[in-house]
Amino acid sequence: MKTKHLRLMQRAYVILFFCFMYLPIAYMIVFSFNQSKGYALFTGFTLKWYTSLLHNSAILSALRVSLEVALISAVIATVLGTAASLGIASMSRKSRLVVTNITYIPVVNPEIITGISLMLLFVAYQRFSEGVSWLPDTIMGMPTLLIAHIAFNVPYVIFNVTPKLKQLDIKLYEAALDLGCNPKQAFFKVILPEISPAILSAFLICLTYSIDDFMISYFNCGTVETLPIAIYSMTRKKVSPEINALSAVMFCVILAIILISNAADSRAYRRNQNAIRKAMQDEGGR
Numbered sequence: 541m542k543t544k545h546l547r548l549m550q551r552a553y554v555i556l557f558f559c560f561m562y563l564p565i566a567y568m569i570v571f572s573f574n575q576s577k578g579y580a581l582f583t584g585f586t587l588k589w590y591t592s593l594l595h596n597s598a599i600l601s602a603l604r605v606s607l608e609v610a611l612i613s614a615v616i617a618t619v620l621g622t623a624a625s626l627g628i629a630s631m632s633r634k635s636r637l638v639v640t641n642i643t644y645i646p647v648v649n650p651e652i653i654t655g656i657s658l659m660l661l662f663v664a665y666q667r668f669s670e671g672v673s674w675l676p677d678t679i680m681g682m683p684t685l686l687i688a689h690i691a692f693n694v695p696y697v698i699f700n701v702t703p704k705l706k707q708l709d710i711k712l713y714e715a716a717l718d719l720g721c722n723p724k725q726a727f728f729k730v731i732l733p734e735i736s737p738a739i740l741s742a743f744l745i746c747l748t749y750s751i752d753d754f755m756i757s758y759f760n761c762g763t764v765e766t767l768p769i770a771i772y773s774m775t776r777k778k779v780s781p782e783i784n785a786l787s788a789v790m791f792c793v794i795l796a797i798i799l800i801s802n803a804a805d806s807r808a809y810r811r812n813q814n815a816i817r818k819a820m821q822d823e824g825g826r
Contacts, residue, residue: 666680
């Protein structure tokens with residue numbers, strides 16, 4: 541009897557949690573198709589708010605900037621983070637523990653502190669560059685936005701790739717070297733295929749964080765405007781149905797990236813399980 545009541549409470553909690561989290565999003569998506577500008581009554585289905593987005597030059601410009609920053613920063617952060625993970629994996633246990641704890645700091649740090657600290661760094665550079673003729677006078681704008689997003693994303697890559705490196709059997713790498721591969725060939729033929737699912741997952745996470753980031757971008761964008769900043773600017777004036785449509789599009793894009801990432805992880809897990817099962821069958825056949 542107690543077990544039955546406990547299960548009912550658990551289900552009620554799960555339902556309440558999902559309602560609290562996703563009912564506002566569902567409400568927003570439904571009213572993004574509302575014919576009128578009101579939020580209390582659904583007067584009819586229309587796509588005019590989505591159509592108006594395609595003719596809004598400010599929104600399209602912000603979308604282009606967000607996609608450029610997300611793609612470029614995700615690629616660079618993935619490369620840097622993977623290289624850092626390889627370096628951390630090769631350290632001694634004590635050094636690896638110290639570096640891992642240091643890497644944790646940007647992850648647990650509030651985004652507003654990271655954003656302000658990066659902004660102060662760029663302001664200090666600007667003051668320093670005033671007396672140096674061969675340095676650009678200012679980098680505020682797209683350069684600072686890219687640097688800030690890369691610095692923000694690298695720790696997440698490290699924490700996605702490092703656990704996969706810990707699971708890797710070093711004997712495979714050593715066997716490749718014994719069979720005549722040089723270290724470069726052994727890395728690309730043995731190590732990289734094994735950690736590629738983690739790298740892909742890290743890239744998609746960076747892409748997601750960069751697209752929907754507001755705080756880091758707000759303090760380091762200069763005169764450049766990303767999509768979240770554009771939405772914030774629109775809400776300061778008046779909440780229009782265009783904001784609902786734009787937010788619904790962003791939610792669907794982020795959801796699609798998450799689903800792709802989960803599918804890639806599931807596929808990699810099934811492939812590893814099949815490989816283990818096949819190896820056990822081969823061993824049993826002997």
